[in-house]
Amino acid sequence: METKIAIVGAGASGLLAAKKLSESADMHVKLFEKGKQVGAKLRASGGGRANILNTDIRPCHYNRPDFMERLLARIGYAEVRDEFAAMGLRMSIDEEGRVYPATLYAPTVVNVLLEQLGSRVEVRCETPVRTLRQEDSRWRINDEPELFDRVILASGSPAGMIVKNQRGYNDYLTDLQIKRNPLIPSLTGFRMMAYPKLLFGCRVRANVRLLQHGRPVFEEFGEVIFKEDGISGIVVLNCSAHFNRLASKEDCEVSIDLLTGDGDTQSDRQLREHGSLSGILHPKLCELYAQQPFDLRDFRLKIAGTYGIESAQVCSGGICTEELTDRFELKRYPGLYAIGEMVDVDGVCGGYNLFFAFASALAATAGRGFYA
Numbered sequence: 001m002e003t004k005i006a007i008v009g010a011g012a013s014g015l016l017a018a019k020k021l022s023e024s025a026d027m028h029v030k031l032f033e034k035g036k037q038v039g040a041k042l043r044a045s046g047g048g049r050a051n052i053l054n055t056d057i058r059p060c061h062y063n064r065p066d067f068m069e070r071l072l073a074r075i076g077y078a079e080v081r082d083e084f085a086a087m088g089l090r091m092s093i094d095e096e097g098r099v100y101p102a103t104l105y106a107p108t109v110v111n112v113l114l115e116q117l118g119s120r121v122e123v124r125c126e127t128p129v130r131t132l133r134q135e136d137s138r139w140r141i142n143d144e145p146e147l148f149d150r151v152i153l154a155s156g157s158p159a160g161m162i163v164k165n166q167r168g169y170n171d172y173l174t175d176l177q178i179k180r181n182p183l184i185p186s187l188t189g190f191r192m193m194a195y196p197k198l199l200f201g202c203r204v205r206a207n208v209r210l211l212q213h214g215r216p217v218f219e220e221f222g223e224v225i226f227k228e229d230g231i232s233g234i235v236v237l238n239c240s241a242h243f244n245r246l247a248s249k250e251d252c253e254v255s256i257d258l259l260t261g262d263g264d265t266q267s268d269r270q271l272r273e274h275g276s277l278s279g280i281l282h283p284k285l286c287e288l289y290a291q292q293p294f295d296l297r298d299f300r301l302k303i304a305g306t307y308g309i310e311s312a313q314v315c316s317g318g319i320c321t322e323e324l325t326d327r328f329e330l331k332r333y334p335g336l337y338a339i340g341e342m343v344d345v346d347g348v349c350g351g352y353n354l355f356f357a358f359a360s361a362l363a364a365t366a367g368r369g370f371y372a
């Protein structure tokens with residue numbers, strides 16, 4: 001007999017789950033998507049290039065390392081890469097291990113997934129799931145006439161969405177009383193206190209440290225982008241993921257080493273020999289230094305907070321991992337699965353979040369765990 005499966009959300013995780021289930025002849029899958037098109041966030045990811053994976057996926061890159069350790073023991077970088085390679089997706093890897101489609105065009109990933117769905121998957125766009133009820137051991141979605149044997153929840157998070165679209169997000173979960181941690185924006189820039197506005201528009205490559213009470217919490221090298229009232233860039237987004245994990249946000253600041261890689265005395269020598277820093281610093285930083293000299297190896301900015309969910313790449317929070325089995329099935333609701341960003345697992349910037357979306361889809365649909 002045919003097994004009827006509903007998937008809520010046609011994003012990165014929902015599309016891959018649908019593809020995997022469509023490989024089995026006895027499955028019929030209905031993919032419910034509230035948006036006009038499938039994979040909207042995936043199409044916009046990585047600045048339109050989709051950084052889908054990273055060659056260095058380890059538990060320490062995530063907020064739930066224990067949970068990730070168990071997942072990675074079964075599904076790691078190679079498994080997800082091979083899955084996409086088997087679909088015909090050519091990939092390219094940059095110097096930092098970030099994996100992109102070789103076209104460097106995010107919609108390629110969506111197209112490859114869509115081409116694989118086949119006739120056993122029915123995609124229903126502009127069909128938001130508003131209610132999900134259990135009737136005996138099966139599931140009813142909205143007022144659909146049919147009941148589903150299994151339901152995969154893959155409806156993501158409101159990260160990166162404009163404010164009006166965030167309201168009521170994932171409300172269909174409320175009646176199920178699944179334990180969820182509050183949603184907090186992650187991978188977002190910092191708003192700063194007493195910020196020198198003249199730096200707006202400046203970009204530097206520097207070593208950046210997140211400090212609390214003057215002690216280092218996290219450190220990374222990368223590009224810092226100075227905005228109107230704060231800073232952004234991959235390295236700053238990663239600092240924000242660590243900032244979000246702090247129990248208290250008190251007395252946090254960022255220290256930027258503007259002379260990363262140079263000798264300690266470079267700025268002194270430059271000043272002595274050339275009478276100016278113009279040859280080694282961005283003009284806006286030179287202007288700031290001229291107004292009031294500061295330590296170029298330890299340029300400090302106090303954190304006022306992060307930018308909101310609308311400018312975040314992911315959310316921290318969501319369905320607690322303790323609610324799930326290792327196969328992403330809800331322990332209290334056999335037959336109901338939750339995958340992707342709606343689970344309280346978030347990673348740093350660099351392909352880690354799409355990896356989790358894809359790996360969780362593979363784990364939930366793998367072998368007998370799903371079909372039994």
Ligand SMILES: Cc1cc2nc3c(=O)[nH]c(=O)nc-3n(C[C@H](O)[C@H](O)[C@H](O)COP(=O)(O)OP(=O)(O)OC[C@H]3O[C@@H](n4cnc5c(N)ncnc54)[C@H](O)[C@@H]3O)c2cc1C
Binds near residue numbers: 172
């Ligand atoms: C601007 C931006 C850039 C990013 N870049 C990267 C990157 O380069 N690399 C990386 O690893 N991560 C990146 N991310 C994060 C990554 O895109 C997400 O973590 C990933 O898409 C999550 O996949 P998902 O399937 O869980 O959710 P999504 O891809 O968000 O899919 C969820 C789907 O569910 C639908 N939905 C929601 N509610 C309902 C409902 N009630 N009924 C029906 N459908 C519903 C939504 O419309 C959506 O299509 C980026 C995020 C943003 C915002």
